[in-house]
Amino acid sequence: MMKPSSLFCLLTALFISISVVAKDYVTSEQLPEWFSLSLARESNELPQTPLSLQSFPINAKGLGSWSEPQQVEDYWYFTVDIGSETPIECWAFKDYDGLANSLVNMMNYAVTNVSQEQGKTLESRYNFSLDISTLERVPVFSYEILYNLGESSERASGLMKGLSAESPNGLQVCLHNEIGYRKTFKDVFISFVNALDRAADIQPFYFAINGMKMQGELVGIVSEKFSKDADGDIEIIETTSLILPVDANTVSASDSQVRSWSYADGTLINTYSYTVENGELSSSLGISKPEEKWVIEGEVQGKAVNSELAFNDAFVSNFGAYLEMQRLANSENNSLSYNMWNADTDPTQPTRTILHKRGQKDGLLALSAEIENIEVEYSVDEEFVLQEAQINMGPVKFFMTPLYVFGNPTNL
Numbered sequence: 001m002m003k004p005s006s007l008f009c010l011l012t013a014l015f016i017s018i019s020v021v022a023k024d025y026v027t028s029e030q031l032p033e034w035f036s037l038s039l040a041r042e043s044n045e046l047p048q049t050p051l052s053l054q055s056f057p058i059n060a061k062g063l064g065s066w067s068e069p070q071q072v073e074d075y076w077y078f079t080v081d082i083g084s085e086t087p088i089e090c091w092a093f094k095d096y097d098g099l100a101n102s103l104v105n106m107m108n109y110a111v112t113n114v115s116q117e118q119g120k121t122l123e124s125r126y127n128f129s130l131d132i133s134t135l136e137r138v139p140v141f142s143y144e145i146l147y148n149l150g151e152s153s154e155r156a157s158g159l160m161k162g163l164s165a166e167s168p169n170g171l172q173v174c175l176h177n178e179i180g181y182r183k184t185f186k187d188v189f190i191s192f193v194n195a196l197d198r199a200a201d202i203q204p205f206y207f208a209i210n211g212m213k214m215q216g217e218l219v220g221i222v223s224e225k226f227s228k229d230a231d232g233d234i235e236i237i238e239t240t241s242l243i244l245p246v247d248a249n250t251v252s253a254s255d256s257q258v259r260s261w262s263y264a265d266g267t268l269i270n271t272y273s274y275t276v277e278n279g280e281l282s283s284s285l286g287i288s289k290p291e292e293k294w295v296i297e298g299e300v301q302g303k304a305v306n307s308e309l310a311f312n313d314a315f316v317s318n319f320g321a322y323l324e325m326q327r328l329a330n331s332e333n334n335s336l337s338y339n340m341w342n343a344d345t346d347p348t349q350p351t352r353t354i355l356h357k358r359g360q361k362d363g364l365l366a367l368s369a370e371i372e373n374i375e376v377e378y379s380v381d382e383e384f385v386l387q388e389a390q391i392n393m394g395p396v397k398f399f400m401t402p403l404y405v406f407g408n409p410t411n412l
Contacts, residue, residue, distance in 0.1 A: 025127050025248070026146060035157065041180030043082045046188075051195045056092050056169050060195035063188045064088065080174075080188055084181050088188055090174040097276045098255020099241040100220070102171055103141050103164035105253075105279050110175050111147050111160050120149035120156065127245055128159060132218040134209055134403045135193055139221045140165045141243060142186075143251070163189040166239075168201045202227050206407040210386060212242070213399040219244050220254075221403070226319055228412055233269065234319045236260040253278055258318070258343075264412060266320020272298075273343045285343040287315075296347055311350045315341045321353070322409040325384050328355055329365055345372050383408045 031039070043064075051062035053069050053076055065081040074095050080088040096102045115122040128144040145160045159179045163186065165172045174189045204227045212220040220242035227235045238258040246252050260271035272286035285298035285305060294309040316324060316338040328336050334357050339350035351372060358366035364379040364387055378389035378400070385408070389400035 025129065025245075035179065038179040039159075039182070041084075043084065043181060043184040046082060046184070048191075051192070053092060056094075057197040058092070058192075058195045059197045061191070062195055063191035082181060082184055082188060084176075084178050084184075086176065086178040088174055088176045088185060090172065090189075090192055092169075093171040093173070096171040097279065098253075098257075099139060099141055099164055099166040099171065099239075100243045100253040101255050101276050101279055103143055103162050103173060103253075104243060104251060106173055106175060107143055107145055107160055107162045110162075110177065111145055114147075114158065114160070114177060115149055118149055118156065120154070121151075123148045123150060123155065124249075126248055127251060130243060130245065130251070132211065132221060132243075134221075135165065135190060137207060137209065137404050137406065138165050138167045138193055139209055139223065139241070139403075140189075140193070141241070143243060144182075161185050165189070165193045166241075167193070167196060168198070169196050204407065205412060206409045207404070208385065208402060208406070208409075209404040210389075210400045211403045213401060214244075214397075219398075222400070224318065224409075226407075226409060232264050232412075234262040234264065234317070234412075236262060236318045238318060260317055262317035262319045266316055266323040268315040268317040268320070268341065271317075271341060275344075283343060285347055287341050287347070294341075305347075307348065309348060309350075311339070313339065313350075315339055315350065316353075319409070322384055324355060325367065325380070326410050328357060328367075329384070333357075384410055 046064050048061040048063060049066040051066050052059050056076070062080070067079045069076040069078055076092045078090040080090060082088060093102070097105065111122065111125060125145055125147040128146040129142065131142040133140050141164045143162045147158050147160065149156045149158070158177060161176045161182065163174050172192055174185070174192060176185045204225045206224070206226040209221055209223045211218045212222060220240065223239045225237045229235060236259070240256045242254045244252050254275065254277045256273065256275040258271060258273040261269040263269060270286065270288035274284040275282045283298070283300045285296060285300065287294055287296050289295070292312070294311065296309065297306050299305060321340070324336060324338050335355060337352060337354045339352055341347070342351040345351050354370040356368045358368055360366060361379050364381055366379050368378070369376040373394065375392045376389060379387050381387055385405055386400065386402060391398055391400070
C-alpha cells in the first residue's frame with residue numbers, strides 16, 4: 001500500500017498556487033497562424049540507426065540518424081538528425097536527481113542557453129504542454145516551453161520540447177529546440193527507451209505504477225517495486241515524481257525515493273529515503289536497528305540528524321502494509337492498526353495507521369485508512385492491488401489510478 005503521508009509535504013506546498021492543471025496550456029486559437037503552421041511540421045520516413053551503449057546498456061536500432069555516444073563525466077550524450085534545422089539531443093544518466101527534477105532543470109538550462117547563444121534577453125516564457133504516461137513499466141514525463149527572445153521589433157519565438165523516462169537502467173532525457181516535430185520527437189524518444197537491454201534487470205514479483213490526478217489531470221506518478229533476495233528478504237523501492245504548474249510561466253518539480261528492506265513477515269529491517277525539490281536536496285534520512293535501538297541518520301534542510309528513537313517495537317514495511325490489509329480482509333474484524341516509519345511526518349516517532357473495512361464497492365474490497373491528518377479511501381481487487389484511491393489532506397484532494405501493474409504484492 002502506498003504511503004500517502006510521504007506525499008503530504010510535496011503536495012501541500014505545491015498545491016497552494018495551482019488553479020487548473022491541463023495537458024495543453026496554449027490552444028491554436030491563441031497562436032499566430034505562422035506558429036500553428038510550423039507546429040504541424042513532422043518528419044517522414046526516417047531511417048533506423050544502430051544504437052549501442054554497453055555501459056547502460058543500449059543495444060538496438062533508434063529512429064533517425066543517431067551519432068555515436070559521447071561520454072561526459074558520468075553520462076552519455078547523443079544527437080539525432082531528423083531532417084529538421086535543429087537536431088534532437090539525448091542523454092543517458094546513471095546518476096541523476098529524478099524523473100521530474102532532471103527534466104525541468106535541463107529544460108530551464110536549455111532555454112537560458114539559447115538566450116545566451118543568440119545574445120538576446122529571455123523576454124518571456126510560458127508552459128506550453130505537460131503530459132505524463134507510461135511505456136509499459138517505464139514512466140515518461142513530457143514538458144514543453146514556449147519562449148520569446150529579444151524586444152518586440154526583433155523578437156524570436158521558440159519551442160523547447162523535453163521528454164524523460166526512468167527505468168532500472170537509469171534516466172533517459174531528450175530535448176528538441178524547434179517549433180513542430182512533436183510526434184517525430186516522441187517517436188524518436190520511444191525508440192531510444194525501447195532500445196534498452198533489460199535482460200540483466202532484477203525481476204520483481206510485484207511492480208505497480210500509479211498515476212496521481214489532481215483536478216482530473218495526471219500530475220505525477222508513484223511506483224512500488226518488490227523483489228525477493230536469496231535470503232528471503234524483500235527489497236522495496238517506492239518512487240514519487242511530480243511536475244505541477246506554479247503559474248503560467250513555471251512549474252515545480254519534486255522527486256522522492258524510499259528504499260527499504262523487509263523480512264518476509266512484513267516487519268521493517270531498514271529504510272533510506274530522500275527528496276529533491278526544484279533541484280535542491282530537501283531531506284535525506286534513514287533508519288536502522290544495528291543493536292537494540294532504532295537509529296535515525298541523515299540530514300534535513302542541510303542539518304545533520306543522528307538520534308535514537310524511544311520507540312523500540314517493530315515497524316511495518318510497505319510490503320507489510322499489504323499483509324496487514326490481507327489479514328484484515330480475511331478476519332471478522334472491521335479495523336486494525338499498525339506502526340510505520342515515515343520521514344515526511346515525524347521521523348522521531350512511529351506513524352500510526354488505522355485501517356478500516358468498508359464493505360464492497362463495484363465488486364471490489366473497499367477500505368479506508370487514517371494516517372496522521374490524512375484520510376485515504378480506496379478499493380483493491382482480490383489480489384489486493386489498488387484499483388482507485390482518493391486521498392484527503394484537509395482541503396487538498398487527489399486521486400490515484402493504476403497505469404501499470406505486474407504481479408501480486410502478497411505472493412512471494
